[in-house]
Amino acid sequence: MSGDATRPDPLPAGADRATLRRLERRMYRRLDVIAASRRLVESIxxxxxxxxxxxxxxxxxxxxxxxxxxxxxxxxxxxxxxxxxxxxxxxxxxxxxxxxxxxxxxxxxxxxxxxxxxxxxxxxxxxxxxxxxxxxxxxxxxxxxxxxxxxxxxxxxxxxxxxxxxxxxxxxxxxxxxxxxIPRDPRRIALRDARGLVSAVEQSLASMIEGLRDDSEPAASLGLERLRRTQSLIDDWSSSLETAIAVARLSPFLRRHLPALRRQAELQHAMDLAVRHLRVIGRRVFFLVQGGGARPEVAELLVQLAGAIAALGATADARDAGALARPRGMLEAIAPRLDPAVILPGAPVSEGVIVMLVRPLVVDLLVATGMTADEARELLPPV
Known part of the structure; x- marks a missing residue:
């Protein structure tokens, strides 16, 4: 309290609101300029x-x-x-x-x-x-x-x-x-959509991790809400990728990119499935945080998962399948540990359920790296 008394008097409430409004208008103008500039460049x-x-x-x-x-x-x-x-x-x-x-x-x-x-x-x-x-x-x-x-x-x-x-x-x-x-090179649009979805997933996982580490219900709720808003990003990526593949089939100048675009289509399918799994996991995390108490072990599992997803998303513009080795290695390190008794010994069922939900997610992501579904399942421990 004594520290508060030594501070200078705050600005009047009206002045504060006016300042905030000016800052808000300035921010929106800046965002409008950025959006307009992006539209201009992308329309060329x-x-x-x-x-x-x-x-x-x-x-x-x-x-x-x-x-x-x-x-x-x-x-x-x-x-x-x-x-x-x-x-x-x-x-x-x-x-x-x-x-x-x-x-x-x-x-x-x-x-x-x-x-x-x-x-x-x-x-x-x-x-x-x-x-x-x-x-x-x-x-x-x-x-x-x-x-x-x-x-x-x-x-x-x-x-x-x-x-x-x-x-x-x-x-x-x-x-x-x-x-x-004279194609519009839709590969660039598809790649931008891919990066947008991966970034949204990373932000969602970051919020969920914060919620688990700090016992923060608002952070867990934000992570779930971000995941619920990803459907439009998935649809945009699917549409732009279909366009890119169709144009590459027809255009003699883009036909050489077909293998990379088909690999990206496999990644898009995997990320679609991953987001569906993550929405379920996000709901479980939110309910878990509502019960109170930090869950650092579950948070650490999601940290590893987020790293693997980020590495896999970075291969969207890769020209050879060798780029998938890094995310595959990260996922192969996660899969054998996906046993509630190993990650959360003695934990209640409500926490173990999250580990069980991660298992099919990791299988889908491993398939995106070139594994068969049976090979990916063999990496999982029996439960």
Whole structure:
């Protein structure tokens, strides 16, 4: 108390709140700038791809085919490619086909019913319904509707109504070619997603370890909450990895990366299973900490597990299978000790359950290093 009396008077409460608000606004502005800068850098490959595709599509339709204003050759490219995260060739093809169906259908209906307000309503309704029948994607149906409305509103070009369908076909073909020949290198996106998930798992384990060591319920709760928020990270990594593999199969420039991408797919599957196990472990840790008392032995087990997961996550961009030797060695050192009687002699069942839950987790991680499931299980002690 005497030490408090010698301190200078604190700032008034209002001044404190104002200062905190200023700091908070400054922090959010800084984060916004960082996020905007990241978006800018990450959008450069897609922007180059789209610009090249638009120029090629327009030039072919205008200079080679002789179309005066090949607007749809541009709009189809922009709509088909865009800045979508999932740029798999199959998705690009589906989008192009859906949009072309909308254009051709609109051209046919214009030839039958002509132009007008009620014709716009009829053509739009039919185009949307047909597009929804052909594809489950909302975006493809909307894109088909937009292109169909351009057909309805714009005057018929020289050369006949189906010139616009040819322009749309040119745009779709160019979009597919550019996807293969000027890929956006989705490997980088997949690797970033991998690092994001591994980092989230490491932070979750760190909170759980803190909760066990310091008997901290808030830390254990934070670890569990972080694990519950990882599903979007898993889904993003799965999507970007599927895109990377699909583009690498098609692109002659990325095909050499297929083995590394397939290894990363095995790692993604293992991390998906690991997170599912860790959520269950996180709930057990939270309930255990609620009972009171530090559990340093359980915390040490999670420390070793966290190190192995970090080492395994670091192999996401490895080009050879030899990089898996380190995490495999760490996991092989953990597996033979996974017996509650060894790690927690005399401990209650509530603590031993956590050790038992770690066993299938370690097996899944060992499989990701190249072991078979039977080989991994043989490392576990009988219980």
């Amino acid at each position: 490959p897609a922007t180059v791809q789209i610009v090249v595709a638009v120029v090629v599509s327009y030039s072919f339709a205008h200079f080679v085919l002789g179309h005066a204003t090949p607007l749809l050759s541009i709009t189809v490219v922009l709509t088909t490619l865009g800045f979508r995260r999932d740029a798999r060739p199959r998705r690009v093809l589906d989008s192009a086909v859906g949009i072309l169906v909308g254009i051709v259908l609109s051209e046919l209906m214009v030839a039958i019913v002509g132009h007008g307000v009620w014709q716009i309503a009829l053509v739009l309704a039919v185009t949307l319904l047909v597009a929804r029948t052909l594809s489950a994607s909302d975006a493809i149906a909307a894109a088909a509707g937009v292109q169909g409305m351009l057909v309805m509103i714009l005057p018929v070009p020289a050369g006949g109504p189906f010139v616009r369908s040819i322009d749309g076909l040119v745009g779709g073909v160019v979009a597919l070619l550019v996807t293969a020949l």
